[in-house]
Amino acid sequence: MELEIFNQCFYPTSVPSGNPNRIVIGVIGRSIVVRDGSFLLPFSEIEGLHYYRLRRMLIGHWQGLDCEVWELMPEVANLEGIHCSDLRSLLIASDDAHFAMACRAIQLLDWQDNHRFCGRCGQATEPSESENSLVCKACEINNYPRISPCVIVVVTRGDSCLLARQANWPEGLFSAVAGFLEAGESAEDALTREVFEEVGVSVCNPEYVGSQSWPFPGQLMLGFLAEATSEEITVDGVEISQAQWWRYDKLPPSIPPPTVMSGLLIQRFVDRVRG
Numbered sequence: 001m002e003l004e005i006f007n008q009c010f011y012p013t014s015v016p017s018g019n020p021n022r023i024v025i026g027v028i029g030r031s032i033v034v035r036d037g038s039f040l041l042p043f044s045e046i047e048g049l050h051y052y053r054l055r056r057m058l059i060g061h062w063q064g065l066d067c068e069v070w071e072l073m074p075e076v077a078n079l080e081g082i083h084c085s086d087l088r089s090l091l092i093a094s095d096d097a098h099f100a101m102a103c104r105a106i107q108l109l110d111w112q113d114n115h116r117f118c119g120r121c122g123q124a125t126e127p128s129e130s131e132n133s134l135v136c137k138a139c140e141i142n143n144y145p146r147i148s149p150c151v152i153v154v155v156t157r158g159d160s161c162l163l164a165r166q167a168n169w170p171e172g173l174f175s176a177v178a179g180f181l182e183a184g185e186s187a188e189d190a191l192t193r194e195v196f197e198e199v200g201v202s203v204c205n206p207e208y209v210g211s212q213s214w215p216f217p218g219q220l221m222l223g224f225l226a227e228a229t230s231e232e233i234t235v236d237g238v239e240i241s242q243a244q245w246w247r248y249d250k251l252p253p254s255i256p257p258p259t260v261m262s263g264l265l266i267q268r269f270v271d272r273v274r275g
């Protein structure tokens with residue numbers, strides 16, 4: 001499976017389409033409202049929910065229709081026919097276009113929450129009328145949605161790969177090593193540093209595989225494979241509690257699915273070894 005964030009189904013924009021029909025993504029806290037098995041809610045069917053609406057925002061076009069996110073009151077979760085899904089589980093089960101929409105909905109709400117006041121002068125910001133930004137009129141500063149680049153890497157050594165786990169993850173779950181870029185770093189520098197800091201292994205030949213938005217809270221995951229030049233593992237004991245080499249045909253009991261970048265990288269490695 002290939003990841004394509006900007007697919008033909010979802011176009012991220014804050015410009016209305018002119019089509020009077022629209023669809024809505026309902027958000028309660030960090031959960032997404034699901035009805036009849038879908039989180040894309042036709043406006044005509046959920047219009048009554050506007051009584052519970054705290055906030056609305058146009059996030060893009062879906063098949064020619066405006067797509068809005070509505071932040072809703074917690075009471076909505078108790079209404080008949082509605083249930084709330086944990087964002088992470090929903091994303092893992094979604095295809096690329098749905099994944100992109102849900103990520104954007106959550107990230108834009110978070111961004112508005114976190115930029116209500118100007119970082120320079122402290123005055124309240126206001127949504128721009130012409131673009132997706134929050135403006136401080138006193139400083140004439142525009143604040144745009146903040147994206148934080150992260151590297152995520154599966155380190156390979158022959159027919160084995162290095163997967164690690166954090167202490168607070170579900171039992172048996174192992175995944176790729178990941179970390180944020182520092183200011184001034186290239187993605188390749190960052191992955192070399194992160195792998196060495198977290199598991200004590202040196203790497204070479206980083207190979208870019210793809211990128212994916214990840215709204216926890218606003219990352220852009222840059223996915224790589226890289227070859228190990230050392231074998232001994234020393235976990236940092238802070239971010240990583242356990243790490244080891246896994247043969248391609250004897251992977252851990254639980255790994256992420258290929259719909260998310262870490263799972264895609266593992267799949268890419270396995271496919272390559274199998275030839």
Ligand SMILES: [Zn+2]
Binds near residue numbers: 122141
């Ligand atoms: Zn200001």
